[in-house]
Amino acid sequence: MKKHRERDGLLPRMEARKRKEGFTYRYHPIGKKPINLGQDRLVAIRKVLDLLGAGDDVGTIARLWEQFQETPGWQRYSQYTRNDYKQCSGPLLQIFGDTRAADIDATHVSKYLRVERAAAPVRANREAALLSNLIGLAIDRGEAKHNPCREVRRNEEQPRTEAPDPEDFQAFAVWVASLGGQKAVIGMAAEYAALAGNRKVEFLDLAWPQIDEAAGEIRVKRAKQRGKKRGEVIEHIEITPALTELIARLRAARKDDCLYVFSNRYATHYTPAGFKTEWSKLMSKALELKKIGRRFTFHDLRAYYVTRHKAERGALPDLHANPATTARVYDRTKIVKRRGM
Template sequence: MIARRKTNLHLPPRMYLYEGKRKPTYYTITIHNERINLSHDLREAKRKLLEIEEGRPIAGTISELIERYMKEISPKKAPKTHKDEISNSKFLLDVFGKMNPVDLRPVHVAKYLDKRAKVAPVRANREKSLLSHIFTMAMRWGIVDANPCKGVARNKETPRDRFITDAELASFSEYAISTGETGRLLAEVARLAYLTGQRRGDLLKLRLDQITDDGILIIQGKTRAKVLIQWTVSLRDCVSKLRASPRPVQGMFLICTKKGQPYADAGFKSVWGNVMSAWCDLGNERFTFHDLRAKAITRMIEDGRNASNLSGHAGDAMINKVYDRRAVKKSKAVE
């Protein structure tokens, strides 16, 4: 049985008063026995308590800041980035949501990275990047004067170095083809990914009207870059086989189901995962679809070609960090 309030009878349920030396502070206690200061002003305190009880972001908190960012900024990004930010923002809300933005300090961000590093160090870096961009926007909106994420070192990441050999790609494709019609399509999509060096999401959305006389025009969802992949004999052969796959006469997409619909990312990942797992059960080493992009870019670098034209990156920093999978970097002598 809950005890009846004997003092401060004018306060609403679950609101309490602390009489400080200079001014009173109204606060509440959550079901987790966590104290949340509401305000020094009773009217403002009542409003914030109502927001908490209704599950709405509290005005003037990082929770409200994140909500604004997720409504105004995140949806303008690539669909996958937006989806990732929705997931990452939940972790930030749990830890920082009730804080005032001006109270967040670099030490808080550092402790967050340290704690998350024990479970998911790489993902913690992505969450920190999101928090940093949120505060960059908060500076623009006039909410804060500085970004507390600046200067806080990220968790150490080990770059992925898996390189798919030509023999491995041929072996996987041969096995995929042996599994049936869907496997044959999968093998050609893997081949297309290597020949073009493009991301899975951009290939799955590739429309037939993007196939031109000059090549394949890719509009990258992540960078918004336009990349024209010019024709080679191998690329023409690959596209011809994909166009010959079962499809309605009026189908719009190069890679599609028998009904002419584009593959959903989750659906394609499932098909890829099943075939890859079966191939690995034969004693082969697993590789990801994204490793095909790295193979293409590495091949470009080895041939002395400009890999950024293929990848769509503005500079070489990301290429060198993520996509260059050469085990040994070779260079000729100066003279």
């Protein structure tokens, strides 16, 4: 299929003629008289694409998704965000893939959020964010006029309020360590998250040169930074006695001088999807064998770290540019002490 470059929202050989109110559009075929296209720019573009035999999927969400991945904005996203959007595209394209962006209205978006994706309301919000980006691209390309996603309230997201119980987590860590092999590596990754507070995306590819035991610190790039700070904030994490003991166990489990600290069976680092699968299997088995009292997510380990840090060191750790975000999302302290008068 031929690709057509747009110029100021119009296709090549299209003309916009100023009127008292708005514009009227024409198309100039080579060697033929101009073709009147009317006053609606979107309809005019579709007519030209139909004339050229390229209009069947113009402005559809499926085609916009392909085009979105070729934009400069896509290149600026972190690999984590790109992977997340790719996961979001699956269910989104099942419903809207063949639909033109211009034909989607607020009722369609609302139905998607409340009915078609009712079983996964939080994930549906992420998918709606992607849909909004795709319709925004359609507007830039002259293939839609407004973005209905901005008119629809997102599903309410209830933040998790519980951190793993320390005794539960320790029991889980001891049990997983006893299993050995790759399961033990997953368990040690969980211990690292609980002790250092990093996100998975920040340490799944952690390499041994980033661990400087002589200086007593681990150096990790902070994820989810925006603007000029993207990729520039380096965290220096203190190597505590507990981390020293964990690093020793990780060195003992190292295979063939592998570069990565948390290596998989192929002597490379885990992908987020691969790690998620293995973690889910371990958590289900731990519940089945009653090794833990209740399920917790891997992301809860970040809250576990924050809550312990506050209790033992008297302050929240520096995890975000805005400390209020750390307090709101990760501090799950149940007891608050204050002085009386």
